[in-house]
Amino acid sequence: MTRFSVARLATTVLALGAAVNASLQIIPGATWTDTNTGKHVQAHGAGIIKVAETFYMIGEDKTEGSAFHNINCYSSTNLVEWSYVGALLTRGESGDLGPNRVVERPKVVYNKSTGQYVLYLHIDSSDYGDAKVGVATGSEVCGQYSYQGSFRPLEHQSRDMGLFVDDDETGYLLSEDRENGLRIMQLSPDYLTVQSETYMWEENIESPAILKRDGVYYMFGSKLTGWDPNDNVYSTATSLSGPWSSWQTFADEGSNTYASQTTFILPLGNTAIYMGDRWHSDNLMRSTYIWLPLEISATTVRMANRVNWILEDVNTGAWSPGPEENQYEGEDATLGNDARVISCSACSGGEAAGYIGGGAGGTVLFADVRSDVDTRTTIRVKYLNGDSGERYSGVRVNGGEVQRMAFLPRSGDPGSSTLHVDLRAGANEIVVEGLDGGWGGDLDRLMVPVS
Numbered sequence: 192m193t194r195f196s197v198a199r200l201a202t203t204v205l206a207l208g209a210a211v212n213a214s215l216q217i218i219p220g221a222t223w224t225d226t227n228t229g230k231h232v233q234a235h236g237a238g239i240i241k242v243a244e245t246f247y248m249i250g251e252d253k254t255e256g257s258a259f260h261n262i263n264c265y266s267s268t269n270l271v272e273w274s275y276v277g278a279l280l281t282r283g284e285s286g287d288l289g290p291n292r293v294v295e296r297p298k299v300v301y302n303k304s305t306g307q308y309v310l311y312l313h314i315d316s317s318d319y320g321d322a323k324v325g326v327a328t329g330s331e332v333c334g335q336y337s338y339q340g341s342f343r344p345l346e347h348q349s350r351d352m353g354l355f356v357d358d359d360e361t362g363y364l365l366s367e368d369r370e371n372g373l374r375i376m377q378l379s380p381d382y383l384t385v386q387s388e389t390y391m392w393e394e395n396i397e398s399p400a401i402l403k404r405d406g407v408y409y410m411f412g413s414k415l416t417g418w419d420p421n422d423n424v425y426s427t428a429t430s431l432s433g434p435w436s437s438w439q440t441f442a443d444e445g446s447n448t449y450a451s452q453t454t455f456i457l458p459l460g461n462t463a464i465y466m467g468d469r470w471h472s473d474n475l476m477r478s479t480y481i482w483l484p485l486e487i488s489a490t491t492v493r494m495a496n497r498v499n500w501i502l503e504d505v506n507t508g509a510w511s512p513g514p515e516e517n518q519y520e521g522e523d524a525t526l527g528n529d530a531r532v533i534s535c536s537a538c539s540g541g542e543a544a545g546y547i548g549g550g551a552g553g554t555v556l557f558a559d560v561r562s563d564v565d566t567r568t569t570i571r572v573k574y575l576n577g578d579s580g581e582r583y584s585g586v587r588v589n590g591g592e593v594q595r596m597a598f599l600p601r602s603g604d605p606g607s608s609t610l611h612v613d614l615r616a617g618a619n620e621i622v623v624e625g626l627d628g629g630w631g632g633d634l635d636r637l638m639v640p641v642s
C-alpha cells in the first residue's frame with residue numbers, strides 16, 4: 192500500500208515536471224538572447240560538448256566580423272536557455288591568434304586519462320593561404336585554454352574541420368583539403384596530433400560533422416559555395432575507413448538546407464539534432480543558428496523545416512512540433528510615451544509599434560496576454576531593426592524583473608526574436624520598453640503559446 196502510493200506520487204511529480212517546461216522552444220533563425228549578458232549568442236561554427244548534466248556550446252564570436260576575436264563558451268541544461276560563461280581563447284598581439292586572423296569551427300573533445308579538454312580550430316591567414324589546424328588545451332571545459340600551435344595535418348591543407356570520437360575513444364579529425372578532398376584522419380591517443388589517414392572522399396565537401404548511431408556512421412557536410420548556402424549532403428558507412436555511400440541530400444531539395452550550413456550534429460539518445468549556421472556575409476555578427484531535429488531510419492536521414500519546435504527531453508531527444516499560439520499585433524497594443532504605430536509593408540497588418548525606448552522612453556503594453564497554464568515558456572516576437580548593430584528592449588512580465596531581449600539587425604521582412612518567460616494561467620501583462628535610452632526593435636507581432 193505504502194509502496195504503491197510512493198510510486199504514484201513519483202509519477203505525478205515527474206509528469207508535473209515535464210509539463211512545466213513543455214513549451215520552451217527552439218526557434219531556428221531567430222535572435223537568441225543569452226540569459227546573463229542579454230546579447231545574441233555569439234557562437235558561430237559551433238560544437239557542443241556535454242559534461243555531467245550541462246551542455247557547453249563553443250563557437251566563434253563574430254561581433255567584429257570575420258577576423259578572429261574570441262572563441263566563446265555558453266552553457267545550458269536544456270539546450271534552449273544559454274548563459275555566457277567566458278572565452279576559451281581571445282585575440283592576441285600576434286601569431287595565429289593575432290589581428291586579422293581566421294580562427295574558425297572550434298570543436299572540443301575530452302581525454303579522460305590526461306583530464307584535458309582538447310580544442311581543435313581551423314587556423315588561417317586572412318587570404319586563407321595557411322590552411323592549418325590549431326590545437327589548444329584546457330583543464331576546464333569552459334575555462335581559458337592554452338594555445339599549443341598549428342600544423343598541416345599529415346602535410347595536407349586543412350580548412351573547414353570537425354572532430355569525432357568513436358565508442359572506443361579513438362579520436363578523428365575531419366578535414367577539408369582543397370587540393371585532394373575531404374579526409375578522416377586518426378588522432379594520436381592524447382588527441383594532440385594527427386597520426387594517420389583513415390579515409391578520403393574526392394568530392395569537394397566542407398563543414399564536416401559525423402554522427403554514429405546503431406553502428407552506422409553518418410558524415411554530413413556542405414558543398415563549396417563560400418558563405419552562401421547549398422543543399423548539404425550526407426554519406427553513410429559501417430566503418431570509418433569505408434566503403435561510404437554516395438552523397439545524398441537530407442533537407443528539402445533546392446532549399447539550400449533551409450539556408451544554412453552544417454556545423455555539428457548533436458546526438459541525443461537514439462536521435463540527433465542538426466546544427467547549422469545561417470551566415471550573413473555582409474554582417475557576420477547577425478548570422479543565426481538553424482537547429483532542427485533529424486529523422487533517421489537505418490541509412491536514411493531526413494530533416495524538415497520548422498518555424499519552431501519543442502525539445503521535450505534532452506536525454507532521449509524526444510521533441511514535438513511548435514505549440515499553438517495566441518498572436519498580438521504591436522500596433523494594437525497600448526503605446527506609451529512616444530511609441531507610435533509605424534507603417535511596415537512586410538509586417539502583418541502592414542503596421543508595427545515603433546519608437547520604443549529612445550529619449551522619451553516609448554513603451555508597448557500588451558495588457559491581456561493569455562495562457563491556459565502556469566508555465567515557463569518561449570515567446571516569439573516579429574521585429575525590425577534597421578541599424579547595423581543589435582538593439583535591445585527590456586521586457587517585464589506581470590510586473591516582474593526586466594529581462595533583456597536582443598534584436599539582430601534586420602530590415603525588409605521582419606525577423607524573429609525569442610525570450611523565455613514565466614506566464615500564469617489566465618491574463619498576463621507584458622510591457623516592452625527601451626534600455627538605457629536606446630531604441631528597441633520595432634514590434635510587428637507577439638506570439639505566445641496557448642498552453
Ligand SMILES: *[C@@H]1O[C@H](CO)[C@@H](O)[C@H](O)[C@H]1NC(C)=O
Binds near residue numbers: 302303304360380382
Ligand atoms: C588520453 O591520453 C592518453 C595518453 O596520454 C591515452 O593513453 C588515452 O587513451 C587517451 N584517451 C582517453 C579517452 O582517455
